[in-house]
Amino acid sequence: MELLLVILIGVLYATGIFMLLRRSMVKLLIGLILLGNGANLLIFLLGRITKGAPPVIDSAAKFFTDVYADPIPQALILTAIVISFGLQAFAIVLLKRVYVLINSDDLDDLNTPEEEDI
Amino acid sequence: MLIAVLAGLFVSVLLIPLGRLFKGRLAVLISLLPTSLFAYFASFIPTIANGEAISFHYPWVPSLGVDFHFRLDGLSLLFSLLITGIGSLVFLYASSYLKGHRYLDRFYAYLSLFMASMLGLVLADNVLLLFIFWELTSISSFFLIGFNNEDANSRKSSLTALAVTGGGGFLLMAGLILMGHLSGTYAIQEMLNASSFLKAHPWYPAILALIFAGAFTKSAQFPFHFWLPGAMKAPTPISAYLHSATMVKAGVYLLARLYPILGGTEYWTYPLIVVGGITMFYGAFHSIFRTDLKSILAYSTISALGILVFLIGIGTEQALLAAAVFILVHALYKASLFLTTGVLDHETGTREITQLGGLRKVLLPLAIAGLLAALSSAGLPFTFGFIGKDQIYEATLHTEGIMPIVLTSLAVITNILLLYAGLLVGLKPFAGKLPERYQAVHLPHWLMWTPPLLLALMGIAFGAFPALIDASLLNPAATAMINETFDSPLKLWHGFNLVLLLSGITLALGALLYLMRKPSSKSMASIERFNYLAPQYIFGKLARAVRRFAARYTRTLHNGFLRVYLFRIIMFAVLLLGFRLFTGGPIQWIPAHLSPISVYEVAVLGILIAAIFLTVNTSSRLTAVVATSVIGYCICLLFVFYSAPDLAMTQFTIDTLTVVLFVLVLFRLPPFLNLANRRDRIRDWLLASSFGAIIALITIQAMNQPFDDAVSKFYGENAYVLAKGKNVVNVILVDFRGIDTMFEVVVLSIAAIGVVSLLKLKLKASEKE
Numbered sequence: 001m002e003l004l005l006v007i008l009i010g011v012l013y014a015t016g017i018f019m020l021l022r023r024s025m026v027k028l029l030i031g032l033i034l035l036g037n038g039a040n041l042l043i044f045l046l047g048r049i050t051k052g053a054p055p056v057i058d059s060a061a062k063f064f065t066d067v068y069a070d071p072i073p074q075a076l077i078l079t080a081i082v083i084s085f086g087l088q089a090f091a092i093v094l095l096k097r098v099y100v101l102i103n104s105d106d107l108d109d110l111n112t113p114e115e116e117d118i
Numbered sequence: 119m120l121i122a123v124l125a126g127l128f129v130s131v132l133l134i135p136l137g138r139l140f141k142g143r144l145a146v147l148i149s150l151l152p153t154s155l156f157a158y159f160a161s162f163i164p165t166i167a168n169g170e171a172i173s174f175h176y177p178w179v180p181s182l183g184v185d186f187h188f189r190l191d192g193l194s195l196l197f198s199l200l201i202t203g204i205g206s207l208v209f210l211y212a213s214s215y216l217k218g219h220r221y222l223d224r225f226y227a228y229l230s231l232f233m234a235s236m237l238g239l240v241l242a243d244n245v246l247l248l249f250i251f252w253e254l255t256s257i258s259s260f261f262l263i264g265f266n267n268e269d270a271n272s273r274k275s276s277l278t279a280l281a282v283t284g285g286g287g288f289l290l291m292a293g294l295i296l297m298g299h300l301s302g303t304y305a306i307q308e309m310l311n312a313s314s315f316l317k318a319h320p321w322y323p324a325i326l327a328l329i330f331a332g333a334f335t336k337s338a339q340f341p342f343h344f345w346l347p348g349a350m351k352a353p354t355p356i357s358a359y360l361h362s363a364t365m366v367k368a369g370v371y372l373l374a375r376l377y378p379i380l381g382g383t384e385y386w387t388y389p390l391i392v393v394g395g396i397t398m399f400y401g402a403f404h405s406i407f408r409t410d411l412k413s414i415l416a417y418s419t420i421s422a423l424g425i426l427v428f429l430i431g432i433g434t435e436q437a438l439l440a441a442a443v444f445i446l447v448h449a450l451y452k453a454s455l456f457l458t459t460g461v462l463d464h465e466t467g468t469r470e471i472t473q474l475g476g477l478r479k480v481l482l483p484l485a486i487a488g489l490l491a492a493l494s495s496a497g498l499p500f501t502f503g504f505i506g507k508d509q510i511y512e513a514t515l516h517t518e519g520i521m522p523i524v525l526t527s528l529a530v531i532t533n534i535l536l537l538y539a540g541l542l543v544g545l546k547p548f549a550g551k552l553p554e555r556y557q558a559v560h561l562p563h564w565l566m567w568t569p570p571l572l573l574a575l576m577g578i579a580f581g582a583f584p585a586l587i588d589a590s591l592l593n594p595a596a597t598a599m600i601n602e603t604f605d606s607p608l609k610l611w612h613g614f615n616l617v618l619l620l621s622g623i624t625l626a627l628g629a630l631l632y633l634m635r636k637p638s639s640k641s642m643a644s645i646e647r648f649n650y651l652a653p654q655y656i657f658g659k660l661a662r663a664v665r666r667f668a669a670r671y672t673r674t675l676h677n678g679f680l681r682v683y684l685f686r687i688i689m690f691a692v693l694l695l696g697f698r699l700f701t702g703g704p705i706q707w708i709p710a711h712l713s714p715i716s717v718y719e720v721a722v723l724g725i726l727i728a729a730i731f732l733t734v735n736t737s738s739r740l741t742a743v744v745a746t747s748v749i750g751y752c753i754c755l756l757f758v759f760y761s762a763p764d765l766a767m768t769q770f771t772i773d774t775l776t777v778v779l780f781v782l783v784l785f786r787l788p789p790f791l792n793l794a795n796r797r798d799r800i801r802d803w804l805l806a807s808s809f810g811a812i813i814a815l816i817t818i819q820a821m822n823q824p825f826d827d828a829v830s831k832f833y834g835e836n837a838y839v840l841a842k843g844k845n846v847v848n849v850i851l852v853d854f855r856g857i858d859t860m861f862e863v864v865v866l867s868i869a870a871i872g873v874v875s876l877l878k879l880k881l882k883a884s885e886k887e
Contacts, residue, residue: 002709002821004723005756006814011727014810015734017688021681021802026739026784028680030746033776034730037753042813044762046820047830049713054761055834055846062838069761070830071837071846078768078851079862085772086869089779093876096783107680 005045012038024105025095029088036084040077047073119174119188122158123241125151126234130227137223145217146565148226149209152233156202159195166195167590169597173243173307182246183304189243192594196442197240197371199591200363204453205233207569211457212355214565215464225265229359232258236364240371243306245294248375252290252336252368256283259365263352275348281661282335282345290332290372296325297380306375310601313379323385329376330389337369337423340397344654347416354460357412361419362453367445370426374441378601382433390431395528397424402535406635411459411469411543415452418495418539421532422448429513432525435600436516440509442595446587447494447506450577454491455543457570458484462547464566465559471542476552480559483567485548490574492544494581496537496628497621502581504621507533511617530624537628538635545632685802688809695812705815710822719759726752739784747777764847 012034019031047070055071057064095105102109129151133140140148162172176186190198209229216222235254242248257280264276298304300319301312309316316322333339338346346366350357360366373381373390380386401421408414422444429441461484462477463469478485490501497507510533514525561567580587699705729748736742750773757766833846833854843849851859 001713001715001719003712004715004720006709006817006821008723008726009817010810010814011730012810013813014806015730016806017684017809018802018806019734020684021806023681026742030733030742033746034733034749037749038813041753041756042817044757044760044765045817048711048821048825049760051713051760054763056763057838057844057846059844064834068834068846070827071833071850072830074762074765074847075850075855077762077765078847079858081765081768081772083862083865085776086866088776090869090872090876092776092779092783093873097876097879 002045002049005041005049009038009042009045012041023107025098025107026105028107029091029095032091033084033088036080040080043073043077043080119172119190119241120176120186122155123188123234123238125155126230126232126237130230130234133223133227133230137227140226141222145213145222145226146210148230149206149213151230152202152205152209155237156199156206159190159198159202162190162195163590166190166192166594169594171598178247183244183298184246185244185305187244187247187305188241189307190241191598192591192596193371193374193442193598194240196445196591196595197367198237200367200446200449201233201236201240204359204363204449204573205229207453207457207573208355208359210565211358211460211569212353214563215355215460216353217563221265225353228258228261228265229356232262232359232364236368239368244304245298245306245309246304248306248372249287249291249294252332252372253284253287255365255368256280256287256336259283259349259360262356262360263349265352265356269351272351275345275351279345279349282342282657286332286335286342289328293325293328293332296321296328300325306379309379316380317383322380322383326380326385326389329372329380330393333369333372333427334393335369336372337366337427338397338420339369339393339424339427340400340420341653343397343401343420344652344657346420347413348654350410350412350416354412354456354463357415358453358456358460361416362456363449366419366423367426367449370423370430370441370445373427373430374438374599377430377433377438377599381430387431387433390427391525394424394426394428394431395525397421398428398532399424399528399535402532402539405539406535406542406631409471411462411471411474411547412456414471414539414543415456415459418536419452421536421539422452425510425529425532428525428529429510430599432513432517434513434516435596436509437513438599439592439596440506440513442592442599443509444506445595446580446592447502447577450573450580451491451494451503451540454487454570454573454577455495455540457566457573458488458491459543461562461566461570465562466556471546473553474547474556475550476548477556477559478548479552480556481548481561481567483561483571487567487571487574488544488548490544490578491570492540494574494577495540495544496625497533498625499621500578500582502577502584504581505584507621507624508617511620515616526620530620533624534628534631537624538631541628541632685805689805692805692809692812695816696808699812699815699819706818706822707815709818719756722752722755722759740781743777743780743784746780747773750776762847764845 016031016033016035016038019027019034022028022031050067050069053066053068055068055074098110099105129148133148165172171189171191173190174186174188178184178186209226212225212229213222216225219225232255235251235258238251239248239255242251260276260280262276263279264273266272294304297309297316300321301309301316303309303312316325319325335342346361349360352360377386398421401417401419401424405414405417405421408417426441426444426448429437429444459469461481462474465481466474466477468474494501494503497503510529511526514529515522517525726749729745729752733742733745733749736745750769754766754769754773757763757769833850837843837846837849841849841853843853
């Protein structure tokens with residue numbers, strides 16, 4: 001299973017990068033989402049995957065008596081998901097605003113002409 | 119002494135808030151600063167004349183070897199007196215010269231800053247401290263030269279000066295650090311003990327080359343001399359101050375100061391004699407072709423600096439004494455000539471030598487000043503210049519081998535040309551018939567004509583009675599350079615000998631040249647044909663080439679296309695990581711530990727991969743967004759399978775929210791345009807897949823490393839015991855790492871504020887463009 005997940009991570013990274021290299025701003029944003037998912041899975045996998053043992057202590061016990069999934073990657077990923085939502089929400093609204101202003105989704109239309117003056 | 123050095127800095131800072139008070143008549147009061155400093159330093163003359171030196175030590179950054187370590191010896195005293203003495207006259211002069219100028223307060227602030235840095239430079243006994251003041255003089259002279267900031271030429275000249283002296287300063291710093299590093303101390307007095315060690319060290323030539331680079335750029339030696347004539351764009355009092363006694367002599371001072379430590383070897387002597395010799399001849403030769411008074415003075419200053427470097431290069435006792443004498447001689451007559459020129463410019467509105475004449479009839483005291491200064495520069499008997507010239511010939515004659523003939527003839531020719539230049543500036547404007555248009559010229563305020571007259575009179579007084587200063591000032595200065603006690607009274611009359619003959623020849627030929635040659639703009643044009651050979655031309659080309667290169671480089675690397683930046687960054691990362699991966703030992707292709715695969719997992723993964731490819735390849739925006747959300751939900755399922763219920767819940771919520779937002783905001787946009795051509799897409803695919811492959815490989819390598827779960831264990835064991843929570847992930851987030859989570863909330867709130875304000879923002883029609 002680990003091997004399949006590794007391949008999945010590779011695919012997510014590759015497609016994420018590919019989308020980042022497009023001229024369309026929406027594609028750029030989707031690329032960012034893909035890349036973020038890939039990074040989350042990478043962290044998750046590196047914490048070793050465990051089936052059927054969530055890191056929640058049994059209601060009768062005071063600490064773990066059995067094997068349990070590593071809580072640290074989970075805490076990290078949880079933070080990452082929430083922060084990336086903040087980023088995505090802001091970016092989506094920003095895209096909308098740019099589209100209203102310049103009526104285009106093309107990144108190259110954002111380049112200012114002053115650059116040519118050097 | 120610290121107060122004396124820093125007083126100028128205090129005054130210049132005080133002038134920022136109080137400047138308005140000193141714009142009018144009160145400007146004269148600022149001259150109290152240099153005059154009181156002059157009195158302060160003059161009070162040390164008897165002590166220093168006794169052969170003592172006064173040290174002041176204030177720790178500053180002892181761990182780096184940088185301390186406020188000041189030392190007043192003969193050489194420093196000579197320079198301090200010149201800086202504050204001529205400074206006082208320039209301060210007074212400028213209060214009248216620039217009367218009513220809009221930026222008079224600013225002028226005095228720069229001038230005070232400059233004076234303080236010069237004082238620090240000549241008093242510092244620590245090479246790093248010396249370097250700091252050295253740079254301060256470069257910066258403050260930049261402000262002074264560019265004082266007429268509305269004038270494009272003025273701005274350009276000050277930039278050139280800063281570029282040349284700053285570049286030299288950079289090399290000087292390297293040289294000084296090298297020197298301090300090798301000798302283990304940055305204190306000049308302690309370096310004296312390391313002198314023979316330094317001279318024998320293999321790095322010695324490198325140290326010398328770096329230090330010479332600093333001194334040559336500052337003291338306008340060939341081929342770095344070209345910033346000095348350009349610096350004449352400054353108001354005349356500044357030119358007088360910078361070029362007679364201070365700024366340009368800093369390089370000479372540095373050489374004189376380091377002579378006891380580094381001097382006297384072949385590596386020292388020949389470069390200085392050659393560069394100084396070329397400079398003194400080149401400057402003198404150029405000066406006779408100029409018709410602008412200040413240009414003549416600029417080139418003759420370059421020549422005089424060449425003479426000083428030349429003398430320090432020769433390095434015999436006579437030569438060093440000659441250097442000390444000539445520093446004073448030159449400062450007196452050159453400042454006087456500059457200030458005279460300033461008055462002429464101020465009163466007649468021109469500095470063209472061909473237009474001026476006969477002004478003695480209206481500006482008599484000034485004519486006397488000019489004449490006396492010119493005579494001192496000519497080296498007529500009973501002037502101080504005569505003694506200076508005598509000393510120079512003495513020095514060149516007492517060298518070894520074939521040198522006396524070569525060096526002496528070079529010195530004689532230079533002096534003839536300099537004499538001509540001096541007469542041109544000091545005598546020509548006042549001699550002959552007074553033109554009609556200058557009939558109405560009248561003597562300016564006394565503050566403008568007394569300083570040049572005073573300086574010129576001093577030149578005569580010291581010449582007639584050298585005993586006034588030789589034991590008290592000049593011998594101690596030479597002593598400091600030679601580092602042995604030294605006593606050689608200056609004499610006006612040496613009897614009939616070769617030196618006197620040479621002086622006579624110089625005078626006669628110089629006077630003849632003055633009578634025969636009429637300055638005209640034609641001669642100026644005749645040498646301008648050779649401009650393409652001049653160093654400033656080559657430097658200018660070089661500077662333009664650097665700028666063009668920088669522009670091209672910037673345009674290539676910083677071309678404004680996000681995808682190009684990303685492409686390069688990722689390519690670099692791929693190459694770097696790939697290199698490390700393939701050279702860092704055997705690569706493992708399979709994770710060491712594999713858990714079993716079940717059908718539903720494979721199904722989810724299959725959907726995931728399909729969704730990913732749909733996202734990338736669809737041309738419909740809505741499809742792409744929906745496919746993205748499918749990816750998110752599938753990952754959410756993976757979290758469920760592998761014991762991460764909190765993650766699954768969060769991912770589910772967030773993914774839903776994102777899709778809703780995406781669709782709400784973007785559903786009216788047009789479909790994707792396929793903007794890239796096939797070749798670009800293939801290139802991007804190649805890069806992206808290689809990056810994905812590298813990440814996958816690195817993941818496998820990381821998974822095959824031993825796993826350290828000490829931190830996880832800590833949280834697992836203490837979640838309930840310490841924090842009374844049973845869901846360990848939650849306990850980590852809200853308890854153990856609670857502050858992190860709080861900041862996360864802050865980040866989210868900021869994003870929310872951004873979203874709301876972007877949604878509510880209503881631009882005016884004009885701002886939409």
